[in-house]
Amino acid sequence: MAALKLKKKSFKMRGLGVLVAVIALAVIFSIANSNFLSPYNLLITVRMASELGIIAAGVTLLMIAGEFDLSVGSTYALSPMVTAILYSNFNVPIIFAVMVGLMLALVLGFINGFITTKAGIPSFITTLGTMLIYRAVVLVMAGGMPIKIRSQALISDVIGGTIGELFPVAIIWFLFFIGISYYILEHTAFGNKIRATGGNKEAAIAAGINTTRVKIITFMFVSFLAAFAGLVQCFRLGSVAPLNGRGFELQAIAASVIGGTSLFGGFGTIIGTALGVLITGMIKNGIVLLGVSVYWQNGFLGAILIAAVIINTFISKRRR
């Protein structure tokens, strides 16, 4: 029990680290250009983080359970692509098209979980494979071309529109899924099972937890979130391009790790991930603000990632 309490304390320290980083970046950017703090710019910054944030929430839960999903970027494109094709080419009513896309995502997630647990291979490998396979399916289905999805229906605005003139609904979805993931992780028995499975699988099984079921369900959850994020983007832009989402899997992992999630499973917080995702949005925004060449964008993210992990490791070592 004491061990568990100590671990919870180190969460807070790790969470603190990324919060300090967010504040530091905000201060630096606003010194560089006062426009950074304008409400509109802050809105854009958060909006840019929203789709990644939805995905990262799921990725974090999965990492806490001890697994990785590299296929999220492909699912992010594949589900909306199916929706768009059903709607635009086959005149399926938009609501059904959306539902089919989301259910497809659950299937894709199930495949990831099933192969990983039943074949006993590392999820890194399974999802590396499905990442490539799902992406190939997208390219073949689309014939390389983006598919338009122009819908006036309510669902298009609900998922990807704006409130009033300026407030993107994407942000609300981001907060929504962060909230749900937080609740699952911190306040449900399933959340405890996720932590136990990732922390020490043998002990979890001994304690009567069906780790296979936990993992498969979590994989399905991640894919669902990836598909939903893809739909947010698809309704916002009015089209789905076959290459959408490439690189998201690594960014989601980076954001989770910056937020304090352990690569080895068992530890992580949703709030930390939300802040980590916010940092990626701030970097994208800050690059333009500072007039730095856009080629540096991923470079900065990489530097912060390494710094964050070093700091987090340092903190958890001191805690012992």
Add this chain to the structure above:
Amino acid sequence: MCKKAVTLFVVLVMLLAVFTGSALANKYKFALVVHVAGTPFWIPVIKGAEEAGELLGVEVQFMGPEEFSVEREVDYLETAIAQGFDGIGVAISDAEALDEPIARAMKRGIPVVAFNIDDPYTPNERMAFVGQSFTIAGNVLGRELLKDEEIPANAEAVVLIGEPGNAALEERCAGIEQILDEHGIKSERFSAPLADPSTAIDMMKSYIRAHPNLKIIAASEFATAFAGMAMKELGMEPGELLLAGFDLTPDHNQMIKEGYVKFTIDQQPYLQGFQTVMLLYLYKEFGLSPTDINTGVAVVGKDDIDQVVELAEAGYR
């Protein structure tokens, strides 16, 4: 621990202050937003824009994702709108996705001029377009390619389009296909990634080997450079296949020099950067309404290539 954090903090602030540069002296700040920043095509555009900026005393910032992504171009566009740029030039890479942000920019009093790619399909608020007339350019390519050539009866053609959905490339393809149709030549489209040369060359090699009746390779951009290199690697002679494309990239120029590519069509990208900045400046300073500027359809073949390469290496073409 606290001391270390403070030191780190101060160092970071100083580092970033170095990067910020002297934004204070310039009168206006313009943003040029594109859909892909990682290809050499943009070098003359940036040079034209920056040199116009120097002449006029305005700051020009160029931005876009390294790989083709409409989604991220929209992000950059929205960031530019939110950060108080005085004017925006944008390549409208997707007829629908950019309508709304452009309208919003105009509403906030930020002039928007389209360059390189326009939106002729859906109503768009941009004030003017600086670039090439694409369908006509495609026609010109088709005609010049077939001029004085003997085409066997069952010859096939392929039209390359590296960024499917990019309106400019689509129109060029249509222009080329129109001429091929007129001559009764069967053609199909193919896509090779512009930002990934080695993959593109391998894909072209496979394509050429799989199509024994292939005689013509036309590109709506500079992928014919990769097709030429593929021919070379396959041991084919220059002129065995007829190649022509667009734009003056180093690889393309080399292939023209070696004779694998018959000619390229230059859209004079320097002008696209230069004139866009000019139009924005004249609007901000004097209220002069931006007008469309056709930056041209210049055919550059083996005879002119040396002189053009000199200028290309200096970043002007």
